[in-house]
Amino acid sequence: MNTLIKDAYVILPDGGTQKADIAIEGNLIKAVGEIPHEFKGERIIDGKDKLAAPGFVNGHTHASMTLLRSYADDMALMDWLQNRIWPVEDRMTEEDLYWGAMLAAVEMIKSGTTAFADMYGPYMDAVAKVVMESGLRAVLSRGIVALAPGASEKLEDGVRLYREYHGAANGRITVMLAPHSLYTCPPEFLEKVAGKAKELGAEIHIHMSETEVEVKDCIKNYGKRPFAHVESTGLFENGTLAAHCVWLEEEDMEIIRKHDIRVVHNPGSNLKLASGVAPVQRLLKEGICVGLGTDGASSNNNLDMLEEVRLAALLSKVETMDPKALPAFQALQMGTEFSARAVGLKDVGRLEAGCKADIVLYSMQGPEWHPRHNLVSLLAYSANSGAVDTVLVDGQVLMEKKRLCTIDEEKVCFEAERSVKRLTEG
Amino acid sequence: MNTLIKDAYVILPDGGTQKADIAIEGNLIKAVGEIPHEFKGERIIDGKDKLAAPGFVNGHTHASMTLLRSYADDMALMDWLQNRIWPVEDRMTEEDLYWGAMLAAVEMIKSGTTAFADMYGPYMDAVAKVVMESGLRAVLSRGIVALAPGASEKLEDGVRLYREYHGAANGRITVMLAPHSLYTCPPEFLEKVAGKAKELGAEIHIHMSETEVEVKDCIKNYGKRPFAHVESTGLFENGTLAAHCVWLEEEDMEIIRKHDIRVVHNPGSNLKLASGVAPVQRLLKEGICVGLGTDGASSNNNLDMLEEVRLAALLSKVETMDPKALPAFQALQMGTEFSARAVGLKDVGRLEAGCKADIVLYSMQGPEWHPRHNLVSLLAYSANSGAVDTVLVDGQVLMEKKRLCTIDEEKVCFEAERSVKRLTEG
Numbered sequence: 001m002n003t004l005i006k007d008a009y010v011i012l013p014d015g016g017t018q019k020a021d022i023a024i025e026g027n028l029i030k031a032v033g034e035i036p037h038e039f040k041g042e043r044i045i046d047g048k049d050k051l052a053a054p055g056f057v058n059g060h061t062h063a064s065m066t067l068l069r070s071y072a073d074d075m076a077l078m079d080w081l082q083n084r085i086w087p088v089e090d091r092m093t094e095e096d097l098y099w100g101a102m103l104a105a106v107e108m109i110k111s112g113t114t115a116f117a118d119m120y121g122p123y124m125d126a127v128a129k130v131v132m133e134s135g136l137r138a139v140l141s142r143g144i145v146a147l148a149p150g151a152s153e154k155l156e157d158g159v160r161l162y163r164e165y166h167g168a169a170n171g172r173i174t175v176m177l178a179p180h181s182l183y184t185c186p187p188e189f190l191e192k193v194a195g196k197a198k199e200l201g202a203e204i205h206i207h208m209s210e211t212e213v214e215v216k217d218c219i220k221n222y223g224k225r226p227f228a229h230v231e232s233t234g235l236f237e238n239g240t241l242a243a244h245c246v247w248l249e250e251e252d253m254e255i256i257r258k259h260d261i262r263v264v265h266n267p268g269s270n271l272k273l274a275s276g277v278a279p280v281q282r283l284l285k286e287g288i289c290v291g292l293g294t295d296g297a298s299s300n301n302n303l304d305m306l307e308e309v310r311l312a313a314l315l316s317k318v319e320t321m322d323p324k325a326l327p328a329f330q331a332l333q334m335g336t337e338f339s340a341r342a343v344g345l346k347d348v349g350r351l352e353a354g355c356k357a358d359i360v361l362y363s364m365q366g367p368e369w370h371p372r373h374n375l376v377s378l379l380a381y382s383a384n385s386g387a388v389d390t391v392l393v394d395g396q397v398l399m400e401k402k403r404l405c406t407i408d409e410e411k412v413c414f415e416a417e418r419s420v421k422r423l424t425e426g
Numbered sequence: 427m428n429t430l431i432k433d434a435y436v437i438l439p440d441g442g443t444q445k446a447d448i449a450i451e452g453n454l455i456k457a458v459g460e461i462p463h464e465f466k467g468e469r470i471i472d473g474k475d476k477l478a479a480p481g482f483v484n485g486h487t488h489a490s491m492t493l494l495r496s497y498a499d500d501m502a503l504m505d506w507l508q509n510r511i512w513p514v515e516d517r518m519t520e521e522d523l524y525w526g527a528m529l530a531a532v533e534m535i536k537s538g539t540t541a542f543a544d545m546y547g548p549y550m551d552a553v554a555k556v557v558m559e560s561g562l563r564a565v566l567s568r569g570i571v572a573l574a575p576g577a578s579e580k581l582e583d584g585v586r587l588y589r590e591y592h593g594a595a596n597g598r599i600t601v602m603l604a605p606h607s608l609y610t611c612p613p614e615f616l617e618k619v620a621g622k623a624k625e626l627g628a629e630i631h632i633h634m635s636e637t638e639v640e641v642k643d644c645i646k647n648y649g650k651r652p653f654a655h656v657e658s659t660g661l662f663e664n665g666t667l668a669a670h671c672v673w674l675e676e677e678d679m680e681i682i683r684k685h686d687i688r689v690v691h692n693p694g695s696n697l698k699l700a701s702g703v704a705p706v707q708r709l710l711k712e713g714i715c716v717g718l719g720t721d722g723a724s725s726n727n728n729l730d731m732l733e734e735v736r737l738a739a740l741l742s743k744v745e746t747m748d749p750k751a752l753p754a755f756q757a758l759q760m761g762t763e764f765s766a767r768a769v770g771l772k773d774v775g776r777l778e779a780g781c782k783a784d785i786v787l788y789s790m791q792g793p794e795w796h797p798r799h800n801l802v803s804l805l806a807y808s809a810n811s812g813a814v815d816t817v818l819v820d821g822q823v824l825m826e827k828k829r830l831c832t833i834d835e836e837k838v839c840f841e842a843e844r845s846v847k848r849l850t851e852g
Binding site for chain 2: 066067068069070071072073074075076077080103104106107110111268270271272273274275276277297300301302304307311313314315317318320321322323324325327328366367368370371372373374375377378381382383384385386387409412413416417420424
């Protein structure tokens with residue numbers, strides 16, 4: 001179906017804004033601004049007093065972990081994992097993963113996220129089902145903790161996921177292989193994953209250098225810093241999304257540059273777990289692609305990408321003691337265009353002809369949207385995700401005037417609570 | 427009028443939550459939980475599926491500066507002030523200050539703030555008018571930059587403000603004296619203010635140790651660190667609200683303790699202007715009262731206290747590299763109870779019998795409010811201020827079911843834009 005968004009203020013790929021129409025043909029943006037005479041919008045969306053922006057791409061999350069939101073906060077990392085998170089995760093059924101990911105889908109759509117890179121398991125078919133039903137775009141991966149039993153089976157499951165779903169749902173689903181991290185996967189296993197990735201042409205999604213302990217242990221155990229160690233397994237040779245990357249030195253950055261590794265910065269989670277602050281300005285100055293992610297809702301505690309955009313900008317300024325660092329538009333790009341590139345999505349994250357029609361309309365109704373000196377600044381620094389009004393992915397309307405079109409929100413909240421009750425009282 | 431809030435989940439002063447009713451008699455909370463038999467609620471507010479919390483107290487802001495929101499961002503401090511902010515401020519009329527403060531009032535009520543400490547000028551009567559009309563609670567002060575012409579007149583104006591408004595509007599307005607800072611007020615002037623404060627029994631609202639440059643210049647010019655320097659003028663002897671306090675050493679903290687100075691932390695502004703991160707954990711461990719503020723909307727860029735609560739918690743964790751630092755409830759306390767104490771408000775910031783009925787009801791409707799393992803964590807780490815549903819100050823309903831009761835929001839946004847047009851195009 002062809003769609004015409006009329007009279008919106010559009011954030012253009014160069015950071016400017018313009019009052020313009022957007023023509024959508026099938027799943028693509030056909031034109032922004034001058035609409036061809038022959039274009040007929042079968043559906044018209046009123047963009048008046050709305051700001052049109054590319055949908056956010058959540059570059060690193062664990063969607064089903066929304067079930068653990070507010071379950072365990074303000075705790076030391078290992079106490080949190082061993083005594084709270086892992087025992088519940090062990091009990092999760094395929095149905096639980098489904099409702100967890102559904103709750104995440106509701107939240108993502110309502111907060112303006114149109115695509116997400118997910119690493120979880122075991123039942124990733126449940127997450128794929130959520131992507132298909134919700135209409136979202138996703139880069140799925142079966143996370144593998146190889147130190148736990150069944151590493152080979154998990155890798156086989158990841159390979160199966162790739163074969164079954166890579167390119168599915170009109171290309172809305174792509175798949176990566178996901179060895180969880182170097183501290184949960186021994187080097188021989190990473191080599192095995194690298195081999196499989198090469199065989200399939202699959203890219204890698206992995207946690208890298210999240211905590212200082214991880215770096216120290218890596219040096220102690222393998223005599224190398226994390227990036228050099230993982231590089232030696234061949235894992236970086238097929239395209240890599242590296243989440244976190246908090247603790248980096250010059251030699252890490254060289255390896256990142258050399259293999260064109262895309263970094264996903266998770267400021268909210270890195271602060272909440274006291275992991276540290278990633279050197280985003282240095283990475284960007286080196287020409288490295290840096291996207292943004294929320295991480296799971298058990299360590300964030302939401303999937304709100306606008307919060308991450310703001311946090312990224314604020315942290316960059318204080319990290320460099322330069323208020324000019326990471327200005328509003330560049331921070332927004334990190335959450336959209338750069339994140340899309342980081343997770344391997346082409347033609348996503350910009351509002352221009354030829355790109356995927358993944359679009360968010362923000363209602364500029366509240367006092368936080370006045371005065372209107374600069375719309376990009378208002379979005380990045382003042383508004384909150386409650387302003388999200390209408391969301392399209394691949395040209396399909398997933399939310400219109402704050403009402404979800406593909407998901408029964410009330411049912412999802414009810415079922416998620418039911419899953420949680422079973423998991424925590426069982 | 428007596429009001430009964432029925433069936434809400436109430437955040438209690440000890441951090442627990444309880445499903446309970448709240449009885450309000452006049453401007454005070456009469457009971458939480460067990461409501462006396464004889465109590466008759468003339469107005470009933472349905473609290474079902476809502477979280478009742480004390481309203482936020484914005485401990486340091488410049489309300490009328492909302493007119494400059496998004497006007498100048500991502501700039502170096504002095505370039506920003508000299509070339510963007512001050513030229514516009516010079517042109518502001520009493521009417522502009524009124525509409526700027528009105529826009530701030532709309533935003534504050536809609537984001538759950540029930541009281542604010544304001545420092546601005548010259549026309550503070552306009553801000554007092556906004557407080558009276560909106561029903562908000564405020565601690566007003568006429569900010570004095572003594573290095574600019576007319577310092578004595580400004581101090582006289584501040585004294586007049588105190589005499590006219592301290593205790594006005596049923597006690598909803600109190601007034602402090604506000605020498606802007608040590609770098610805009612010479613020591614002899616601070617002494618003069620100290621004398622006036624003593625004479626009136628007025629407290630002081632001042633910016634302290636916001637930037638590293640301020641501290642260095644103070645040592646260079648006066649041979650002392652900021653707190654020692656200002657202490658020597660006698661300014662701290664009548665009760666002090668010190669905003670920012672980013673650059674502190676042990677000797678500063680000793681002076682803060684000695685004079686029972688209350689600190690207001692402004693994390694959003696301190697990050698955005700790259701001022702630094704205040705040592706909140708150290709202050710709290712010393713038993714110092716630390717509240718929260720947004721600063722003005724030209725350096726934040728909103729007046730959203732829930733954002734400041736979250737930022738404060740996240741920054742404390744990474745600053746100390748301890749995920750247990752500043753847990754959810756303590757961060758909320760900073761924005762409510764501690765802020766109230768910081769700005770000199772008694773019986774504000776807690777939901778218990780005898781306290782002022784300054785109450786916010788959050789609608790727990792969205793996906794970010796599920797699952798409900800811990801309501802305090804959901805508010806502090808997951809929800810956004812779009813959840814604010816109903817707001818009471820001094821027992822009066824200022825917003826009900828997301829509709830403002832005392833302010834015409836549309837008119838305010840229109841008039842604020844008109845002021846801005848005149849100010850920036852003139």
